[in-house]
Amino acid sequence: MSRPDTPPEDDGRDPSLKVGRRAWIRSGSLMLAATVLDPFAPAPLLGTDGPGADVLRVGLITDLHYADKPPAGTRYYRETLGKLEEAARQFAADKPAFVVELGDLIDAADSVEIEQRWLNRIDGEFSAIAPDRHYVLGNHCVDMLTKEEFLGGVEREQSYYAFERGGFHFVVLDACFRGDGQPYGRRNSHWTDANVSPVEIEWLAADLKAADKPVIVFVHQRLDVSGDYGVKNAPEVRRVIEDSGRVLAVFQGHSHENDYREINGIHYTVLRAMVEGPTVGDSGYSLLSIARDGTLHLTGFRRQQSYRLNP
Numbered sequence: 001m002s003r004p005d006t007p008p009e010d011d012g013r014d015p016s017l018k019v020g021r022r023a024w025i026r027s028g029s030l031m032l033a034a035t036v037l038d039p040f041a042p043a044p045l046l047g048t049d050g051p052g053a054d055v056l057r058v059g060l061i062t063d064l065h066y067a068d069k070p071p072a073g074t075r076y077y078r079e080t081l082g083k084l085e086e087a088a089r090q091f092a093a094d095k096p097a098f099v100v101e102l103g104d105l106i107d108a109a110d111s112v113e114i115e116q117r118w119l120n121r122i123d124g125e126f127s128a129i130a131p132d133r134h135y136v137l138g139n140h141c142v143d144m145l146t147k148e149e150f151l152g153g154v155e156r157e158q159s160y161y162a163f164e165r166g167g168f169h170f171v172v173l174d175a176c177f178r179g180d181g182q183p184y185g186r187r188n189s190h191w192t193d194a195n196v197s198p199v200e201i202e203w204l205a206a207d208l209k210a211a212d213k214p215v216i217v218f219v220h221q222r223l224d225v226s227g228d229y230g231v232k233n234a235p236e237v238r239r240v241i242e243d244s245g246r247v248l249a250v251f252q253g254h255s256h257e258n259d260y261r262e263i264n265g266i267h268y269t270v271l272r273a274m275v276e277g278p279t280v281g282d283s284g285y286s287l288l289s290i291a292r293d294g295t296l297h298l299t300g301f302r303r304q305q306s307y308r309l310n311p
């Protein structure tokens, strides 16, 4: 059993969930890539055959918060464009099979018209990166826009769904429902009231039951903590995920910072937000390499931490 060589920052949230952080290490080369902030560090060297072979690569970005407006606090909305450009160059070199945007693609505009313009702008850049790409709904995506408007803007039909690539099953979840079951949209929600709807939980249970491959889940708000950043009914969602016995890992955004927890044998990783900080060096994005045996190498660029997650 491996132990972390550097524990993740303790944010003080929900210590009850910080159970056994087994099975993750930062490999020397990956750590170096993170330390020297080299965006063009090579992807992890994996065997070309055998159980450790790299069978699928996935690009991950989150919390772009694009808006054509001046910075606020640590969030530099316009600078997201340059950061995404760099990620695009990295992905062009590494050739992931698909790219997942983990939510908050846009920030918050004062009108539907302006928000749609900003969405078009950033989605134009994102679309050029990968023909096979996936959008996880973040609270900001559906702050001003309704879900129909956001999904229409990025030419998608469903806010939660599953798909398969390279022998793995992937699930995109939508936690943008209020506690009373109403979907977010048109400034009708508070960011701390994130829920996966009962209908969606039912769908998830059925989908995971039918799945016959290892599963990776993508969601914006966190399933691994309670408190403001957590999905309110996360324990219920986790139970479904755990009961399936097939989920390897959950990748999340929302907190804007690197974080990791292991709960009952499932890895929950939070990825660094692209919007944070004024320079490209403050960015974060990553390449997930999935091995045939289910080992996950997350190669982090810029301020994104790298991990090896064992099945």
Ligand SMILES: [Zn+2]
Binding pocket: 063, 065, 103, 104, 138, 140, 254, 255, 256, 273
């Ligand atoms: Zn965000």
